[in-house]
Amino acid sequence: MNVTVEDSCIACGACESICEAVFTVSDKAEVNAANVEANADGVKEAAEACPVGAIVVE
Ligand code: SF4
Structure with a gap:
């Protein structure tokens, strides 16, 4: 499984709240x-x- 974040990210922090082990x-x-x-x-x-x-x- 390959995970990438596109430049459209607005740095809202939702992904980190949901899965802080993976997203910073x-x-x-x-x-x-x-x-x-x-x-x-x-x-x-x-x-x-x-x-x-x-x-x-x-
Ligand atoms: S959820 Fe994560 S990847 Fe999506 S916009 Fe918010 S900070 Fe960026």
């Missing part, structure tokens, strides 16, 4: 790839919750 938000959400597999459900939930659809899960 400063001026844009960043992905801690090492934690993705262990937090797959949280990643999917964050991707669905992102208001601008910036989280891409492949």
Whole structure:
């Protein structure tokens, strides 16, 4: 599973609130790839919750 954040991210912080093991938000959400597999459900939930659809899960 590969997770990326597109430049459309508005740094709202929702993904970090949902899954802080994977997402860290400063001026844009960043992905801690090492934690993705262990937090797959949280990643999917964050991707669905992102208001601008910036989280891409492949
Ligand atoms: S939820 Fe979406 S817009 Fe908000 S910080 Fe995360 S990636 Fe960016």
